[in-house]
Amino acid sequence: xxxxxxxxxxxxxxxxxxxxxxxxxxxxxxxxxxxxxxxxxxxxxxxxxxxxxxxxxxxxxxxxxxxxxxxxxxxxxxxxxxxxxxxxxxxxxxxxxxxxxxxxxxxxxxxxxxxxxxxxxxxxxxxxxxxxxxxxxxxxxxxxxxxxxxxxxxxxxxxxxxxxxxxxxxxxxxxxxxxxxxxxxxxxxxxxxxxxxxxxxxxxxxxxxxxxxxxxxxxxxxxxxxxxxxxxxxxxxxxxxxxxxxxxxxxxxxxxxxxxxxxxxxxxxxxxxxxxxxxxxxxxxxxx
Amino acid sequence: xxxxxxxxxxxxxxxxxxxxxxxxxxxxxxxxxxxxxxxxxxxxxxxxxxxxxxxxxxxxxxxxxxxxxxxxxxxxxxxxxxxxxxxxxxxxxxxxxxxxxxxxxxxxxxxxxxxxxxxxxxxxxxxxxxxxxxxxxxxxxxxxxxxxxxxxxxxxxxxxxxxxxxxxxxxxxxxxxxxxxxxxxxxxxxxxxxxxxxxxxxxxxxxxxxxxxxxxxxxxxxxxxxxxxxxxxxxxxxxxxxxxxxxxxxxxxxxxxxxxxxxxxxxxxxxxxxxxxxxxxxxxxxxxxxxxxxxxxxxxxxxxxxxxxxxxxxxxxxxxxxxxxxxxxxxxxxxxxxx
Numbered sequence: 001x002x003x004x005x006x007x008x009x010x011x012x013x014x015x016x017x018x019x020x021x022x023x024x025x026x027x028x029x030x031x032x033x034x035x036x037x038x039x040x041x042x043x044x045x046x047x048x049x050x051x052x053x054x055x056x057x058x059x060x061x062x063x064x065x066x067x068x069x070x071x072x073x074x075x076x077x078x079x080x081x082x083x084x085x086x087x088x089x090x091x092x093x094x095x096x097x098x099x100x101x102x103x104x105x106x107x108x109x110x111x112x113x114x115x116x117x118x119x120x121x122x123x124x125x126x127x128x129x130x131x132x133x134x135x136x137x138x139x140x141x142x143x144x145x146x147x148x149x150x151x152x153x154x155x156x157x158x159x160x161x162x163x164x165x166x167x168x169x170x171x172x173x174x175x176x177x178x179x180x181x182x183x184x185x186x187x188x189x190x191x192x193x194x195x196x197x198x199x200x201x202x203x204x205x206x207x208x209x210x211x212x213x214x215x216x217x218x219x220x221x222x223x224x225x226x227x228x229x230x231x232x233x234x235x236x237x238x239x240x241x242x243x244x245x246x247x248x249x250x251x252x253x254x255x256x257x258x259x260x261x262x263x264x265x266x267x268x269x270x271x272x273x274x275x276x277x278x279x280x281x282x283x284x285x286x287x288x
Numbered sequence: 289x290x291x292x293x294x295x296x297x298x299x300x301x302x303x304x305x306x307x308x309x310x311x312x313x314x315x316x317x318x319x320x321x322x323x324x325x326x327x328x329x330x331x332x333x334x335x336x337x338x339x340x341x342x343x344x345x346x347x348x349x350x351x352x353x354x355x356x357x358x359x360x361x362x363x364x365x366x367x368x369x370x371x372x373x374x375x376x377x378x379x380x381x382x383x384x385x386x387x388x389x390x391x392x393x394x395x396x397x398x399x400x401x402x403x404x405x406x407x408x409x410x411x412x413x414x415x416x417x418x419x420x421x422x423x424x425x426x427x428x429x430x431x432x433x434x435x436x437x438x439x440x441x442x443x444x445x446x447x448x449x450x451x452x453x454x455x456x457x458x459x460x461x462x463x464x465x466x467x468x469x470x471x472x473x474x475x476x477x478x479x480x481x482x483x484x485x486x487x488x489x490x491x492x493x494x495x496x497x498x499x500x501x502x503x504x505x506x507x508x509x510x511x512x513x514x515x516x517x518x519x520x521x522x523x524x525x526x527x528x529x530x531x532x533x534x535x536x537x538x539x540x541x542x543x544x545x546x547x548x549x550x551x552x553x554x555x556x557x558x559x560x561x562x563x564x565x566x567x568x569x570x571x572x573x574x575x576x577x578x579x580x581x582x583x584x585x586x587x588x589x590x591x592x593x594x595x596x597x598x599x600x601x602x603x604x605x606x607x608x609x610x611x612x613x614x615x616x617x618x619x620x621x622x623x624x625x626x627x
Binding site for chain 1: 395398400407408410543546583591592
């Protein structure tokens with residue numbers, strides 16, 4: 001029983017991390033058909049923001065839940081204005097330009113913080129389940145993921161911004177014709193995606209050592225989750241995260257963590273091959 | 289376009305350039321500097337391979353380093369096991385080609401393109417990187433060659449002259465071989481592009497649907513393009529393992545794939561000379577930035593990639609060529625007026 005509970009917790013935490021890592025990229029890709037390859041660096045910047053804030057005496061939760069997303073959201077706004085805006089509709093060029101940005105951010109962070117591993121420790125201690133101790137922070141990650149998912153769904157479904165964003169996604173020209181400014185919608189959407197990446201980075205900071213180059217591990221996971229998920233932002237991200245997270249955790253448990261990741265990556269390759277439009281290109285069509 | 293050289297003229301220029309490099313550079317520079325320049329030449333071959341599959345074939349692989357790495361690793365493993373390097377050189381071409389055939393079949397016959405192809409190639413390169421990194425320990429070996437995990441394979445034997453197993457290539461000889469292979473690749477690709485095969489590959493890039501309606505099997509042409517590119521990348525990888533006498537998992541790294549893409553973008557997608565120029569220029573810049581050590585090289589390289597994509601989407605060489613063309617055209621117009 002204990003084993004089932006702890007294993008279940010591991011799998012759930014793995015899925016939740018994937019959702020958090022991928023959600024920002026998914027929103028930007030789903031709404032704007034833009035693949036932001038600097039997404040991993042947005043997470044990295046979120047983590048560094050959180051670490052810097054905590055080290056200068058800010059409350060842990062305020063640092064990772066508010067300061068990290070707001071800072072990175074702002075950076076996203078600037079990036080959209082300077083780079084992304086000029087490349088709409090040129091998907092490959094956007095990928096190349098954002099890959100350049102990713103290098104730029106890695107270089108800048110290395111210059112400022114040095115190429116060393118930093119981190120913060122989580123204030124949540126271990127929790128006892130049966131006769132096993134598990135990290136309480138896992139519950140926190142699951143909680144943050146669930147709340148974020150609910151908030152994003154509410155934002156897209158129930159608010160005026162959500163309506164405008166979905167309309168712009170479906171038909172930018174028509175949206176513009178009825179008075180929506182697609183440029184502004186895109187800017188806000190991109191900033192939202194960046195803010196979510198910042199949040200994920202902040203939440204990940206206590207459990208992974210953070211180095212300036214950490215983004216590459218994040219971006220690949222996020223990229224395959226988004227592509228695997230397909231056109232629907234929420235359902236796609238959730239289903240793909242569930243599949244990949246489960247494969248990763250189960251295979252890690254059976255073999256080694258490295259082979260677990262490899263199994264996840266190979267599953268992703270197969271999935272993209274079998275369903276190039278992603279899971280939601282075949283199932284759950286028309287969902288958000 | 290009279291500014292374009294025809295193939296035979298290009299072959300002549302490339303041959304003369306190669307001869308000049310082979311005789312002048314070792315005469316002017318010391319051995320250490322020649323070694324430095326050799327890596328530029330080797331990486332230029334890698335740049336050419338991506339220039340071909342992306343610029344000519346329209347296939348943008350985000351994991352091009354896989355073939356480079358496979359070339360380096362399979363050469364190292366084969367050379368250590370065979371105790372003989374000529375066949376190892378061939379293995380370093382065959383293994384990447386075979387892998388490209390499998391991966392390419394998997395992708396192109398599944399009609400994967402664009403972002404999805406990017407996702408798959410990127411993921412595959414990560415798999416190689418992770419696996420190669422995790423092979424530390426004595427249990428991971430292929431024949432006599434330990435894989436060495438993070439540390440890679442040390443003391444890889446140098447290439448020898450075929451038929452003379454005792455005659456190991458020295459620095460100057462290896463440099464000359466690299467230059468010759470670069471020139472041969474360049475000229476070979478030029479002839480390939482203007483052959484019937486090359487024209488079909490170009491037409492597939494320009495308009496896949498139309499080429500298909502004309503009766504060409506688009507998938508087959510993409511696959512062949514991919515395999516040729518991988519074989520060339522394998523040659524570069526083999527030379528790389530020779531250059532440093534070792535290979536480690538960084539040959540599979542994402543940063544390696546990005547680097548190649550940057551050279552091609554900066555030099556000019558769709559040309560062959562552009563990526564060579566881009567590679568020389570940026571490698572020189574990287575070395576220089578590392579020497580002066582004031583600005584992080586990633587800042588400069590990343591900045592260059594973003595700015596070139598935004599402002600010079602054609603790349604350096606086509607932009608300069610067009611500029612020269614415009615100036616020349618204006619000059620002739622002036623002359624005509626004067627008459």
